[in-house]
Amino acid sequence: MDAALQTQILETVDKLARERVLPRAAEIDRSDAFPRDLYKAAGDLGLFGIWIPEEFGGTGPDFATPLLISERLARASASFALIYSNCGDACTPIVHSAPRHLKERYLPGIAAGTLIPxxxxxxxxxxxxxxxxxxxxxxxxxxxxxxxxxxxxxxxxxxxxxxxxxxxxxxxxxxxxxxxxxxxxxxxxxxxxxxxxxxxxxxxxxxxxxxxxxxxxxxxxxxxxEGFKIAMVCLDEARLNCAAMALGVAQAALEVAVSYAKERVQFGKPIIQHQGLQFLLADSTARLAAARSLWEQAMTLVETRRDRRASTFAAMAKLVATEAAMQITTDAVQALGGSGLSRDFPVERMMRDVKAFQIFDGTSQIQKMLIGRYLEKVGLPFAET
Ligand SMILES: Cc1cc2nc3c(=O)[nH]c(=O)nc-3n(C[C@H](O)[C@H](O)[C@H](O)COP(=O)(O)OP(=O)(O)OC[C@H]3O[C@@H](n4cnc5c(N)ncnc54)[C@H](O)[C@@H]3O)c2cc1C
Known part of the structure; x- marks a missing residue:
């Protein structure tokens, strides 16, 4: 996708996240109710069409933009990011493998957000x-x-x-x-x-x-x-998407922790000036930056190569981003002290939300198994082999 169009879409997503999703995030968590109005809002903005070819009512398919959208939505609500991005997991097999009459019948509704796959x-x-x-x-x-x-x-x-x-x-x-x-x-x-x-x-x-x-x-x-092959086709994207959501939540949790640490005063100064706490936040920042770099590298590899090495990078990105997010959100709760456990602040929800990212689309152990198999059969994934 052309860079200017991608920037425009991401600005639209940021506005949706800021004005509609973020104010609802705590209530969606508390009520456990599917936010149908937000699904419709995303549909009205054309955000589901990004996975679907133009001839079936979409604007895609595009590789990187949906991943960037997920990361941004997850900063506001991990639940809504998953609700949104699950559409990609579900409609990719239809786009790739359905007979034409099924594509004509279902894809336009999925693109519009009126049918949920x-x-x-x-x-x-x-x-x-x-x-x-x-x-x-x-x-x-x-x-x-x-x-x-x-x-x-x-x-x-x-x-x-x-x-x-x-x-x-x-x-x-x-x-x-x-x-x-x-x-x-x-x-x-x-x-x-x-x-x-x-x-x-x-x-x-x-x-x-x-x-x-x-x-x-x-x-x-x-x-x-061919079903197993069809299921596996979108697995690299699904793992990169899971990493995207983990990074989005981790960034949001870190932002809350840093701003709280600048405000909260103990022993006569803001707690961010206590080295012990500063180190905790520094670790989180470095962890997030490292996980993000690996995710970006894996996205480039999967988009351009789609080989076993690229899949290994997708597995590493998922593993590292989700483990980092678990640690960063847990440390954000720590940085807020007792307030971190309170539902008056979002970090306890973020900590609960990211746990699932270590489990679906292949658990952390399964990602390690895949990386280990590559080491055994091929070698280190860093150079051309
Ligand atoms: C929120 C959520 C949404 C989901 N959405 C979907 C969906 O839309 N569609 C869908 O089809 N599925 C979905 N899943 C299912 C998800 O893919 C599975 O939960 C996941 O694959 C793990 O399977 P399991 O829960 O049966 O755990 P198990 O496979 O029973 O694993 C239990 C534990 O054993 C470990 N383990 C298993 N095998 C090995 C091994 N060989 N080596 C080392 N350790 C191992 C695992 O890492 C894990 O720690 C979802 C799950 C969750 C939690």
Missing amino acids: CFSLSEPGAGSDAGAITTSARRVGDEYVITGRKSWCTNGSVGDVFVVFAKTDREAGNKGVSAFLVPRNTPGFTIGRDEDLLGLRGSPTTQLLFDEARIPADHRLGEEG
């Missing part, structure tokens, strides 16, 4: 080990019959259309997974309960139940057996 891979027995899913899709004439149970589906209870991964061949491992587009009103498909989570409240995380749910065979994305 969801991505459903995880199951009660298959989280990190996504290939272990047991939900099945059986071909019967011109239909697929889907049976199983999904968990942790972001935006599930408010979703309109679901990218669902199911086994079409139980014996074929990852190659037996296929992807489907399941509209909300499909007979046999029931939206289950929302989880009551520690953080990211207001962004629903939902169970989905499929009891012989029947969808037309032309609602399959890609070929039979």
Whole structure:
């Protein structure tokens, strides 16, 4: 995307974040209610179209801009940043792999923000080990019959259309997974309960139940057996997006901590003048700058190369940014003392919110596993090999 247009979009996002999202952030957390008005506001500004080609009503697809948008929204509300960016995770498989009639039917509504798409891979027995899913899709004439149970589906209870991964061949491992587009009103498909989570409240995380749910065979994305590949296509972006949100929250928490430390007086001077506390804030600042640099480097690599080395950088960026954000938000609570624990200040919410970033889109341990595998099979990821 042209730099001037990107700057203009980010200014619009900053205004939305400042005027609409930030004033609502605490209330969204407290009520755990999906902010439909803010979703509509983002849709009216065209922010969902950024993942979708022009011929289907979008303005994209663009690689970096949605990541920069997520980072900025997360400074105001991590929950809303996830609600927004989950659209990218869910519509990328449709953009890449859906038959044309499905793109024509669903993408314009998704671009406008009037249809909410969801991505459903995880199951009660298959989280990190996504290939272990047991939900099945059986071909019967011109239909697929889907049976199983999904968990942790972001935006599930408010979703309109679901990218669902199911086994079409139980014996074929990852190659037996296929992807489907399941509209909300499909007979046999029931939206289950929302989880009551520690953080990211207001962004629903939902169970989905499929009891012989029947969808037309032309609602399959890609070929039979391509589902796992389709799920993995957007994983680098998803990890960079998770890092983006972590960096946004960490920056907001650090800003609160620094301004509080300049105001709060103990032992006769502002606490920022006590070296012990100054060092804590200095560590946070250095940690944030380092994580941000790695994230920017990983974005450039993923956008330009899309190879295994780039994926390793995406994993490192996710690992480092989310671990840094956990530490920075925890230290921000520390810098505020007792006030840090109070809901009168935002840092306790930020600390609760960033915990989830160490878990979804591959836990920290899974990122380390991926980095470790690269070391084993290829070597250090720093030079051309
Ligand atoms: C807020 C939120 C939103 C989510 N949204 C979605 C969504 O929209 N769609 C979707 O499909 N899923 C979603 N998920 C699910 C998410 O992807 C999984 O929670 C994640 O992959 C981890 O799986 P699990 O929770 O089953 O943990 P498990 O896989 O059971 O892991 C438990 C622990 O074991 C560790 N572990 C597991 N395997 C290994 C290993 N090989 N080596 C070392 N340690 C290991 C993990 O790191 C973790 O610490 C969401 C989750 C959350 C919390």
